[in-house]
Amino acid sequence: MTADLMAVVLLLAIAAYTCAGGTDYGAGFWDLTAGGSERGRRPRWLIDHAMAPVWEVNNVWLIFVFVIMWTGFPTLFQAVFSAMWLPLALAAVGLVLRGGGFAFRKVVRRLTERRLYGAVFALSSVVTPFFLGAAVGGVASGRVQPGTQASTDAWANPTSLMFGLLAVAATAFLGAVFLTGDARRFDSPDLVAYFRRRGLLSLTGLVVLVVITLFVTRDDAPHIWHGLTHGAGLAFGIAAGAASVTAAWLLVRRPGGWARASAVGAVACAVLAWGMAQRPYLLPPSMTVAEGAGASTTLTWLAFVTLVALVIVVPAVVFLYWLDTRGDLEELSEADLRRGGDPESGGGAGPA
Template sequence: MADLIAWVMVLAIAAYACAGGTDYGAGFWDLLAGGAERGKRPRWLIDHAMAPVWEVNNVWLIFILVIMWTGFPTMFQAVFSAMWLPLALAAVGLVLRGAGFALRKPTRRLSRQRIYGAAFAISSLLTPFFLGAVLGGIASGRVEVGTPASADAWANGTSVLVGLLAIAATAFLGAVFLCSDALRFGADDLVDHFRLRALIAFAAVVVLALIGLPVTHDDA
């Protein structure tokens, strides 16, 4: 039974990584879209593509937490005791991200649009980074029952690398999704725009993966 529950959780994590990762990636490209005029078209597509799904994606995260604390309560306690700070920062990012995305669209004043947009975009980097850092700490064996909360659990080389990989991977997923969405809605100018960014993000994933070989050597 434990193996079955673990596989269900793994599949849910994969679903959240793909669906939520696309969502975070869109926020990453929102941050790099440029000024009000140059970034108007990319941000229009990001709003259009993410509006129906950005909130639904987090249902996977809630499902993962429920499976984790009911199926593996000891592991849940160990992870959340040792990693409470990065997980809290990721949760703050989720809240700020949702608020920024929801409030930017109905706002008419440019100054407020920039504030809400910045909250949405910056949180789209911080949340996957901290979630990746937590994953890196767990994968490198730094979390056990009774492990006290410390920076070493999530601020080590492996955790930082996995956090950066999470940002790069979500940027890739977001760019691919937005490229497909632009093609579907006939925004031909944005197809090439996001295809180029998908290739750049993919290259970043490859580079970080290669860097990860020596970084994770001692934790393998």
């Protein structure tokens, strides 16, 4: 019972990271495709302002995923990281380079250095979700089993390729929807239209990739295909489709909080559809949840620690997002600093 509970928590943590981290990866995707220095100046300005206050906090869900995997399901952790060490290592390198590129491009002065760090940030924002998706696709296709040696076939196969492309498309969709809302918050109608078009375009591409993936998995990953077309997997898939249609409608009518919630719901339901399609296996078709679970005492303590962590983390994350939507986390301007760092103060020490 505890093993099943922690498997559900693991799936929810993956969904949380897909949505939260995926939004930031999507912003990087649109940074990459924004164009040259002049044409891409305004979109990149919005991306910097929208991401800066909250971009690092989203990795907390990735930490949840790793801790639950190696503590609650050590056999699963060993099998996945042994067979998938190369794509996961590339994803980890991309994660580090992405953070460094985003941080350094905001502080360097030379244009060439800004372009270099900006390119590192943007490219890593595409590479990282692709390889994470490819690793998930390798697991879903049944190519990872206990004792499986690392090989190209484990992650460079039709299902892995489609899952990688789906990950990139989903992050692009999330990023565009959130940036549309941020453009509206910053009162930039030109950028609202800019990112609205990209949100609808990325959603169209995502739908096409989903259809292709269903055809691919029918032959390459029959267990997952059956799960996606029957039972709970099908139900969550339908929910993802309904949420996508709602997000598109809201994006056209009035982009904002409800459009964001619908987009997040669409991607989260898609992740849950994969999880439901794969059950009762952690590694289909060789390792069930019960077979991959750790000791019952360990799982009990893990459940308790996870509950405590969520009670501490979730309110803090919600509060951070609330401050961001209010605009309370905006960077201080030079004028603010000259006034002593108080934006509300009309006086203070000005330049001599």
